[in-house]
Amino acid sequence: MHIHRFERFWIGVSLVAIAIFIATVVIGFSVYDLRVIGAEKTVDPQNLQETKFADPGVRKAEPGSEVDYEVYVMSRQFMFNPGTAEPITVPTDAKIRFHITSPDVLHGFEVVGTNLNTMVIPGQVATFTTRFDTPKTYGLLCNEYCGAAHHVMEGRLKVVSKSQFNEKQLVQ
Amino acid sequence: MDSNDKKAENESNSETSPSDEKIRELSLEEFNPHGTLALTLLYFVLLLVLWFFMYFVEFAGHGPSILS
Ligand SMILES: [Cu+2]
Numbered sequence: 001m002h003i004h005r006f007e008r009f010w011i012g013v014s015l016v017a018i019a020i021f022i023a024t025v026v027i028g029f030s031v032y033d034l035r036v037i038g039a040e041k042t043v044d045p046q047n048l049q050e051t052k053f054a055d056p057g058v059r060k061a062e063p064g065s066e067v068d069y070e071v072y073v074m075s076r077q078f079m080f081n082p083g084t085a086e087p088i089t090v091p092t093d094a095k096i097r098f099h100i101t102s103p104d105v106l107h108g109f110e111v112v113g114t115n116l117n118t119m120v121i122p123g124q125v126a127t128f129t130t131r132f133d134t135p136k137t138y139g140l141l142c143n144e145y146c147g148a149a150h151h152v153m154e155g156r157l158k159v160v161s162k163s164q165f166n167e168k169q170l171v172q
Numbered sequence: 173m174d175s176n177d178k179k180a181e182n183e184s185n186s187e188t189s190p191s192d193e194k195i196r197e198l199s200l201e202e203f204n205p206h207g208t209l210a211l212t213l214l215y216f217v218l219l220l221v222l223w224f225f226m227y228f229v230e231f232a233g234h235g236p237s238i239l240s
Contacts, residue, residue: 004200010212017216024227034231035238095239115237128238 037118037128045103045122048074053101057082057171058090061097067129068094072171075100075107075120077147083140083155090132090157091165097129108143111157119144132159 003011028034043051052059056072071088074081082088090096100109100120107120118126140155 002200004203006205006209010209010216013213013216017219020220021223024223028227028232032232032237033239035240037238111236113234115231115234129240130236130238132236 034115035128037126041125041127042123043101043125045101048101048103052099053103055171058088058169059171060167066095067097069096069170071096071098073098073100073109075102075109075142077104078142078149078153080109080140080142080153080155083157084153087137087156087158088140089165089169090159091162092132092135092159093162095129095131097127100126105146106144107146107153108141110141110143112139112141114138117143135159135161135164 043053048054052070052072053074056074059070059072061067061070069090071090073083073088079085080088098109098116100118101124102120102122104122106122108117109120109126110117116128116130118128120126136159138157138159140157142150142153146153
């Protein structure tokens with residue numbers, strides 16, 4: 001089959017463009033270390049009192065863990081616990097792993113203005129690890145419709161500098 | 173020359189209409205749509221620039237991000 005050289009040229013350009021798109025995603029994954037929410041653990045949403053979600057909040061990670069702090073957040077109609085009544089407080093320059101679940105209906109957990117965003121599905125634990133470089137207070141919001149007061153379901157995530165972080169506030 | 177004159181002339185000159193007349197014959201290789209080529213290249217440039225903007229500025233630059 002005869003193909004005109006202009007057509008051959010832009011077929012070639014499109015193949016190069018596809019290669020560039022794939023390369024950027026690979027660079028994002030390797031150099032920038034960007035990940036997505038992976039496989040989730042499952043829990044019984046009716047029996048969360050037997051899990052760490054019964055006493056949610058920021059905990060020091062167990063020795064030998066690859067992260068420094070673990071944050072357990074219960075998302076329920078229509079609040080984040082912690083987050084809404086009192087802010088989630090975490091330090092800068094530490095690896096922080098969030099575990100989020102819901103005892104009632106589907107919620108969302110979005111740290112506003114960042115790439116930290118996950119669905120919160122009853123029966124599943126959404127888990128992700130991140131690190132904050134600068135102290136800042138972020139808003140939290142539920143971005144999945146969860147009922148009549150969904151629009152007021154919000155909270156705060158306070159990132160304080162490592163030196164100001166008070167470990168006495170941690171959940172033991 | 174207005175359109176009526178043109179029409180009259182065509183009718184008098186030949187049976188065929190002007191669109192049927194071959195002015196020049198081109199093989200496929202001699203047909204070079206440079207305008208289309210320029211537009212296609214412009215489109216690819218735009219596509220790549222916007223992709224880099226979306227991926228590296230709007231997504232990767234929107235940290236903190238999920239690390240694992
Ligand atoms: Cu909600």
